[in-house]
Amino acid sequence: MLALLLLLCLGFLPSEATCPPYCLCASDIISCSGRNLSTLPFDLPGFATRLDLSHNELTVLLPGWIPQPFDQLATLVLSRNSISRIEVNAFAVTPHLLHLDLSSNRLTLLNSSIFTGLKQLKELLLFGNQIVQIIPGAFSDLYSLQRLYLSGNRLTTFPQGIYWEPGGPRNLTFLDLSHNRLSEVPVQSLLSLTHQCGIYLQGNPLVCDCALLALLEYWIWKQYRPLVDFRGDYPCKDYSGPGPLCSEQGVWDMPVEAQAFQVEPGKWLTVPCPGLASLTEGRLEVFWITPSTVVNSTSSDPNDHLVVLPNGTLEIRGALIEDSGTYGCVAARGRHYNPYESVEVNLVVGNLSTANGLAHRSSTEHFNTAFTTLASCVISIILVLLYLYLTPCRCREGQGGGSRGCGGRAIVLCSDPREVESGQRRSNGKRVAFLEPQEENCDNGSPKTSSVNLGHVTTEGILKNGSRTVGQTLIDPAYMA
Numbered sequence: 001m002l003a004l005l006l007l008l009c010l011g012f013l014p015s016e017a018t019c020p021p022y023c024l025c026a027s028d029i030i031s032c033s034g035r036n037l038s039t040l041p042f043d044l045p046g047f048a049t050r051l052d053l054s055h056n057e058l059t060v061l062l063p064g065w066i067p068q069p070f071d072q073l074a075t076l077v078l079s080r081n082s083i084s085r086i087e088v089n090a091f092a093v094t095p096h097l098l099h100l101d102l103s104s105n106r107l108t109l110l111n112s113s114i115f116t117g118l119k120q121l122k123e124l125l126l127f128g129n130q131i132v133q134i135i136p137g138a139f140s141d142l143y144s145l146q147r148l149y150l151s152g153n154r155l156t157t158f159p160q161g162i163y164w165e166p167g168g169p170r171n172l173t174f175l176d177l178s179h180n181r182l183s184e185v186p187v188q189s190l191l192s193l194t195h196q197c198g199i200y201l202q203g204n205p206l207v208c209d210c211a212l213l214a215l216l217e218y219w220i221w222k223q224y225r226p227l228v229d230f231r232g233d234y235p236c237k238d239y240s241g242p243g244p245l246c247s248e249q250g251v252w253d254m255p256v257e258a259q260a261f262q263v264e265p266g267k268w269l270t271v272p273c274p275g276l277a278s279l280t281e282g283r284l285e286v287f288w289i290t291p292s293t294v295v296n297s298t299s300s301d302p303n304d305h306l307v308v309l310p311n312g313t314l315e316i317r318g319a320l321i322e323d324s325g326t327y328g329c330v331a332a333r334g335r336h337y338n339p340y341e342s343v344e345v346n347l348v349v350g351n352l353s354t355a356n357g358l359a360h361r362s363s364t365e366h367f368n369t370a371f372t373t374l375a376s377c378v379i380s381i382i383l384v385l386l387y388l389y390l391t392p393c394r395c396r397e398g399q400g401g402g403s404r405g406c407g408g409r410a411i412v413l414c415s416d417p418r419e420v421e422s423g424q425r426r427s428n429g430k431r432v433a434f435l436e437p438q439e440e441n442c443d444n445g446s447p448k449t450s451s452v453n454l455g456h457v458t459t460e461g462i463l464k465n466g467s468r469t470v471g472q473t474l475i476d477p478a479y480m481a
């Protein structure tokens with residue numbers, strides 16, 4: 001017992017922070033890549049922020065597969081193993097992970113709650129697996145997830161739950177579903193997600209129907225990144241739909257230009273779809289993106305407040321103030337858009353007179369704002385100049401004359417140059433400001449205080465002597481003693 005205690009006190013017990021011989025450790029980075037590991041070594045330093053286990057033989061991630069907590073681990077690389085199963089709580093001991101790489105493994109299914117605890121995870125790499133199915137709740141707890149790579153898997157349905165399940169990611173801005181087996185996508189939902197920046201779908205065997213054509217045309221018109229970058233890997237490349245079904249919808253010679261509508265609250269309004277004038281028999285696939293929702297022409301509940309008529313026209317039944325905004329009409333028109341063409345219209349709901357009053361008030365506000373901005377800008381410039389040139393430190397106050405305490409170089413404000421040349425120093429406080437006191441004095445007081453004090457002195461000097469500005473005085477070397 002005593003010996004053990006002694007050992008304890010002397011710190012001879014085996015330390016936990018050792019680097020196994022088959023890993024490479026660089027401070028907080030541990031790399032055990034390409035070592036045929038089938039389990040995680042026991043004695044890894046727990047303070048690691050990056051752990052690389054790629055190119056090994058891991059097959060299952062059970063709850064205890066990491067034998068020790070890694071409180072600071074931010075990056076965990078598990079790519080190119082043979083992982084086929086992940087169990088609930090497998091990542092419970094790495095709660096602060098930001099980046100998790102599970103690419104090129106053998107996952108076939110993402111069971112629910114397998115990422116429990118990874119509340120801070122921002123990036124999840126799952127490409128190059130064989131994922132067929134995503135069970136609802138698979139991404140629960142991943143509130144912070146921003147980028148999700150599911151490329152190169154075997155998904156046949158678009159995993160909509162990622163966006164709408166409670167507890168899922170709230171800020172997902174990048175979803176890569178390229179090179180899967182999707183044959184159709186939920187066009188209406190994707191239209192409402194267009195603002196989510198990036199949903200990559202290239203390399204899927206998508207069936208080019210009128211709805212998909214409409215979506216792709218709209219994304220191209222919006223210059224949506226995934227379409228601009230990978231246009232060639234999408235179907236409907238030539239903008240022509242599947243036969244006459246879509247192409248009979250539109251009349252191409254009608255100009256497509258930006259339009260604006262105004263309606264009083266409570267009134268009805270019909271807004272024709274830009275560039276879609278003619279009507280044909282049969283169903284049209286027309287989607288309207290409104291400020292609050294996306295509606296389409298096949299769902300026509302007569303009780304709805306926004307209805308798409310069979311000919312693609314949007315009918316607003318009793319406009320509300322909140323309906324104001326930009327409306328986009330998404331339809332397969334089978335055309336390339338030039339930059340002057342718009343598929344959007346603007347709608348203003350409001351009392352004409354009230355709207356004018358608002359405009360007037362806002363223009364006055366703009367003027368006021370501009371004036372305030374200008375004034376504060378001028379003041380800021382003066383303060384910055386004062387700060388830059390007059391702050392080395394404060395002259396010691398209360399010293400007779402001040403000149404000795406400040407020593408060094410002085411700038412003569414608005415005085416006769418001959419006095420400067422003669423080396424005379426005036427100490428009457430009116431004409432001379434001493435700007436470079438001895439360095440020893442610089443410890444006293446914060447720069448801000450000295451700037452204010454000196455600024456005051458200088459401003460006073462300028463005011464009393466009148467004719468020159470600070471800028472002139474400072475720039476002109478003739479006035480530097």
Ligand SMILES: *[C@@H]1O[C@H](CO)[C@@H](O)[C@H](O)[C@H]1NC(C)=O
Nearest residue numbers: 022033034035036037056057
């Ligand atoms: C890993 O295993 C393979 C075959 O099982 C062997 O050829 C290779 O040398 C091993 N690598 C290491 C680093 O042990």
Ligand SMILES: *[C@@H]1O[C@H](CO)[C@@H](O)[C@H](O)[C@H]1NC(C)=O
Nearest residue numbers: 085086088109111112113135
């Ligand atoms: C998914 O997880 C549940 C419990 O969470 C388990 O009963 C089920 O077997 C798992 N499914 C697979 C395929 O691993």
Ligand SMILES: *[C@@H]1O[C@H](CO)[C@@H](O)[C@H](O)[C@H]1NC(C)=O
Nearest residue numbers: 142143144145169170171172
């Ligand atoms: C989502 O993004 C918003 C705005 O960028 C931010 O305020 C919020 O904290 C983010 N939420 C999460 C869970 O990261």
Ligand SMILES: *[C@@H]1O[C@H](CO)[C@@H](O)[C@H](O)[C@H]1NC(C)=O
Nearest residue numbers: 186187188211296297298299
């Ligand atoms: C049209 O809207 C209805 C109701 O919102 C929806 O169920 C349906 O899937 C939509 N049609 C298409 C082609 O997206």
Ligand SMILES: *[C@@H]1O[C@H](CO)[C@@H](O)[C@H](O)[C@H]1NC(C)=O
Nearest residue numbers: 272276277278279309311313
């Ligand atoms: C669409 O149909 C409505 C009524 O069914 C009609 O009032 C409107 O003029 C039509 N719009 C166009 C552009 O044909």
Ligand SMILES: *[C@@H]1O[C@H](CO)[C@@H](O)[C@H](O)[C@H]1NC(C)=O
Nearest residue numbers: 264265266350351352353354
């Ligand atoms: C619109 O303004 C007029 C006069 O300014 C007012 O009489 C009328 O009630 C207003 N209508 C609505 C819906 O606010």
